Amino acid sequence: MRVVVVLFLLFTSSLYAQKFELRFLGNSHLSERELFEALNLYKPYIYEFYKAQPQIDEKTLEFSLQILQNFYKTKGFYHAQISYEKDEKKIVFRIEEKEPIIIKELTFTSPLVINAALGIKEGDVFDSTKFTQSKKDIQIAYANYNYCNVALNAKAYVDIETDRAYLSYEITPNDICYFGKISITPSQNIDADIIDSLLYFEEGDPFSLSSISKSYANLYGHEGISKAIIDTKNDTNNSVNVVVSVTENEKPIRFFSGFGLSSDEGWMATMGVKHRNMFANLKTASIEARVTEIKQSLKASYDLPLVNNNSAGVEIGVDNEIFEGFTENRFYSELYLKQRWTPSSFKESLYFDSTTTYASSDEELFPSGNLFILSPIFEWNYDVRDKLLDPKEGYFINTRMMGSLKSVISDSSYYKFKVTGGYILPFFDETLAFKTTFGSLEAFEGELPASYRFYAGGMNSNRGYVYRTLGPTNDLGDPSGSESILETTLEYRFGIYGKVRGVVFNDNTFLGDNYTPNYENGYYSAGAGLRYTTPIGPIAFDVGFDTKNPMEQYAFHFHIGEVF
Numbered sequence: 096m097r098v099v100v101v102l103f104l105l106f107t108s109s110l111y112a113q114k115f116e117l118r119f120l121g122n123s124h125l126s127e128r129e130l131f132e133a134l135n136l137y138k139p140y141i142y143e144f145y146k147a148q149p150q151i152d153e154k155t156l157e158f159s160l161q162i163l164q165n166f167y168k169t170k171g172f173y174h175a176q177i178s179y180e181k182d183e184k185k186i187v188f189r190i191e192e193k194e195p196i197i198i199k200e201l202t203f204t205s206p207l208v209i210n211a212a213l214g215i216k217e218g219d220v221f222d223s224t225k226f227t228q229s230k231k232d233i234q235i236a237y238a239n240y241n242y243c244n245v246a247l248n249a250k251a252y253v254d255i256e257t258d259r260a261y262l263s264y265e266i267t268p269n270d271i272c273y274f275g276k277i278s279i280t281p282s283q284n285i286d287a288d289i290i291d292s293l294l295y296f297e298e299g300d301p302f303s304l305s306s307i308s309k310s311y312a313n314l315y316g317h318e319g320i321s322k323a324i325i326d327t328k329n330d331t332n333n334s335v336n337v338v339v340s341v342t343e344n345e346k347p348i349r350f351f352s353g354f355g356l357s358s359d360e361g362w363m364a365t366m367g368v369k370h371r372n373m374f375a376n377l378k379t380a381s382i383e384a385r386v387t388e389i390k391q392s393l394k395a396s397y398d399l400p401l402v403n404n405n406s407a408g409v410e411i412g413v414d415n416e417i418f419e420g421f422t423e424n425r426f427y428s429e430l431y432l433k434q435r436w437t438p439s440s441f442k443e444s445l446y447f448d449s450t451t452t453y454a455s456s457d458e459e460l461f462p463s464g465n466l467f468i469l470s471p472i473f474e475w476n477y478d479v480r481d482k483l484l485d486p487k488e489g490y491f492i493n494t495r496m497m498g499s500l501k502s503v504i505s506d507s508s509y510y511k512f513k514v515t516g517g518y519i520l521p522f523f524d525e526t527l528a529f530k531t532t533f534g535s536l537e538a539f540e541g542e543l544p545a546s547y548r549f550y551a552g553g554m555n556s557n558r559g560y561v562y563r564t565l566g567p568t569n570d571l572g573d574p575s576g577s578e579s580i581l582e583t584t585l586e587y588r589f590g591i592y593g594k595v596r597g598v599v600f601n602d603n604t605f606l607g608d609n610y611t612p613n614y615e616n617g618y619y620s621a622g623a624g625l626r627y628t629t630p631i632g633p634i635a636f637d638v639g640f641d642t643k644n645p646m647e648q649y650a651f652h653f654h655i656g657e658v659f
Contacts, residue, residue, distance in 0.1 A: 114150040115181065121190035124220070125170060126593055130188075133166040134159055140594075140629060151186055163188065171196040171220040173255050196221040196253055196260050203264035209236055213264075221260035226251050233266060238304035243272035243327075243335050272302035275334035282343045284375040285319070290341055292402040293317070295437065302335045309437045310339075317400070319344050319372035319379065347372040358652040359553045359562040361388030376400060390416040406433045416546070419563065420573030421461035422454040423546055429472075438479045444472040446497065450544040457569050461545045468543070469505040472497040480519060485632050485657055487526055490518040507541035517659045526588040530659045534580045537610045548576025549606070551618075554652035556582060557602040558639030559620025561650045566606045566618075579607035581614075584658065588626070596626040602639060619643065624652075632656040 119130050131138040136149035151159060160177060167175040167190075174193040179186055201217050203209065213229045215222070230249050237245045246267040253260045274296050281287040293313045296306040307325050314323040322342035327335050352366040367383030377400045384393045394412030401407060407430075414425045431444040448468045455461040473496045480489035498510035517530035534549050552560030559565075567575050586600045602620045605612035622639030632655050641648035 113153055115153060116185040117149055117151045118185055118187045119190060120187055121192065124172070124192055124195065125167070128593070130163065130166070134162060141627065153181070153186070156181075156186065160188070163190075167192070169223045171222050171260075173253075173258075194258050196255070196258050198262060199259040200261045202262070203266070205233075205264065205266040206268060207237065207240060207266075209233055209264075209266070215262075221251070221253065221262075223251070226262065229264075233264065235304055237266070237268055238302070241271045241273075241301040241303060242268040243302050243329050243333065244269040270333050272329070272333045272335055274298055274300045274302055275330065275336040277337045277339065280338065280340035282341055284372055285341060285343055286376055288402055289376050289400055290314075290339060292400070292404050294339065296337075312437065313404070313435070314341060317371075317377045317379075318349070318369070319347060319377045321345070344371055355655075357554070357654045358650075359555070359654075360390065363387040390414060404435055406435075407431065408433075418461075418546065418550075420456040420569065420571065421452055421545060423544060424451045424453070425449070425544075438477055440476045442472075442474040444474075446470045446472050448544075450546070452544060456571050456573055460569050460573075460575055462542070466506045466542055466544055467504070468499055468507055470497045470499045483656075485628070486519045486528075486659075488519050488521050490516070491659075492516045501541045505541075507538055507543050509536065509538040509541075509543055509547075511536045511547060519659075522587075524590070526586075528584075528586040528588065528657075528659065530584040532580065532582045535610045536578045545576060548578060549580040550574060550576050551580060551582065551604045551606060552650075554635075554637065554654050555658055557604045557618055557620050558600065558622055558637050558652055559602060559618070559641045559648060559650060560639075565604060567608075577606035577608065577612075579610055579612045581605040581612045586658070588657075591625075594628040596628065596633070598624045598626060598637070600624070600637070600639070626657075629655075 117131075117136070119127055122130060128138050131149055134151070136151070138149055139146040156179060160179060163177050164175065167177070172192050172195050176191045176193065177188055179188045198215065198217050198219050198221050201213075201215070210216075214232055215225050215229055226249075230247060233247060234245055248265040249263070251260060251262050275298065277291075277294070277296075277298050279287040279290050281290060293310065295309040295313065296303065300306070307327070310325060311323060314320055320341050321344040324340050326338045326340075329335055347370055349369050349371060350367075351369065353364070355363045357363070363386065365383065365385045367381060369379065369381035371377075371379050373380045379398045380396070382393075382395045385391070392412060392414045394410060396408060396410040398406055398408035409428065409430050411428045412426075414423070414427075416423050416425070426449045428447045429444050431442055434441045446469070448470065449465065450468070451465045452461060452463050455463045475494045476492070478489075478491040480486040480491055493515045494513070496510070496512050499505045499507055501508040511534075513532065513534040515530065515532040517528065520527045536547060536549065550563035550566070551557055552565035553562035557565050564574055566577055569575055581604070583603045584600060586598050588596060588598045591597050600622055604618040605614050605616070607613045619642045620639045621642055622637055624635060624637030626633035626635050635652075635654050635657070637652045639650055639652070
């Protein structure tokens with residue numbers, strides 16, 4: 096009975112143990128968030144103002160102190176000294192990091208050049224977690240060069256008296272490997288041939304981990320799949336047998352909604368419903384409504400996956416969009432066929448566009464009335480950026496070509512072409528990024544909706560100007576749009592502190608009233624901005640100004656994600 100009472104008292108005392116606010120002082124090499132995570136505590140981000148700050152139980156202080164000391168050792172700070180102070184409301188861990196262990200020498204024996212795969216170099220602070228990860232990265236690097244069996248001998252000698260570390264890697268690969276038998280386990284509503292068409296490897300292909308990674312990305316690109324497993328097993332003949340299985344989403348119908356804000360479109364709201372596996376085999380159907388301060392739209396779409404990594408579909412929608420000087424109401428439909436072979440993708444479409452222009456301030460420049468355009472469209476995208484919202488390296492190319500011939504079913508003969516390319520380059524510990532866009536439009540016969548022209552200015556264009564306000568205007572000051580455009584952007588992205596980063600940029604725009612821009616009359620702007628990193632991408636704030644007239648022509652922009 097006494098034992099039960101003692102256990103009860105211990106349990107109840109732990110329930111009512113006092114909680115204290117936790118702070119750290121003296122940590123310069125390791126961030127506060129890393130220290131919270133080491134204690135298995137979550138520190139809310141700035142935008143998570145509704146979440147409570149982490150607290151610590153005074154009964155776990157000594158245990159937490161030992162965890163922090165061990166954590167500092169894994170990060171190369173073997174001599175770190177940590178103590179704590181407590182008052183009525185908070186506990187403060189005081190940290191003296193002292194001198195870290197520095198990697199003095201790094202040697203390796205490898206048929207392949209693996210310096211980049213290591214992720215560490217001489218002169219870095221020795222981090223045991225990075226050392227462990229480097230061994231995995233070497234295996235991955237060799238796997239991408241068709242080696243599935245690699246003998247790796249990695250050693251790390253740490254001298255705590257001289258604060259030096261000596262690392263060595265010895266790699267002995269086997270012969271080139273190949274994909275062997277591929278077995279697919281289908282689900283109830285997803286056939287094996289559809290799953291097979293989403294894979295980026297076939298039996299007999301050279302083994303490549305990147306092909307497996309692309310296949311994972313392609314499988315998870317379909318929302319009807321909730322889980323995918325690509326299991327590999329090496330045999331004695333350097334052949335890699337593969338078993339692929341998928342789990343379909345148990346709740347294929349998804350309702351979604353969201354709110355946002357950007358300097359281009361103002362407040363925005365989205366609502367819709369999507370069936371992610373309608374009629375089986377990953378067919379999807381959706382209806383979505385989106386409302387912003389300048390545009391209201393409603394669209395319905397249906398996408399049909401095909402074998403050989405293709406898909407076909409249709410999209411139907413209606414838009415109402417406000418421009419400076421006129422408003423357009425558009426009813427459109429698009430029939431398309433897609434081919435996706437990462438990193439390339441192709442799309443061929445037949446686009447039906449019925450546009451009504453009204454509320455015009457200039458009938459000559461923006462004539463009221465209805466136009467019907469039937470246009471074939473071809474798109475090609477090539478993207479090898481490491482991330483889409485916050486890329487650190489890689490490049491991309493986006494092209495779009497469309498046109499029409501005047502006839503009983505189309506009111507214009509024209510062509511429109513636009514290509515955008517960007518390159519993101521690591522520059523020491525920072526990032527250099529360059530982007531250029533070229534567009535050309537020419538109408539040979541008939542009329543086109545005014546929105547088909549090129550409009551410049553805004554967060555994705557020239558940041559010295561407000562959205563779609565750059566370029567020539569009519570007598571009322573309304574932008575008239577242009578028939579050709581060339582824009583360049585150069586950015587230098589750098590760290591400031593923790594999750595806060597900075598950027599300085601230069602945006603340049605050339606516009607023309609025919610199929611080529613006027614390069615003698617450019618719009619040049621420069622500026623700076625801040626980025627706060629979040630799991631959904633960086634929250635960005637930029638200010639840009641015209642270099643010729645910075646005091647009178649400037650603009651502010653805010654958005655989520657890098658510009659490119």
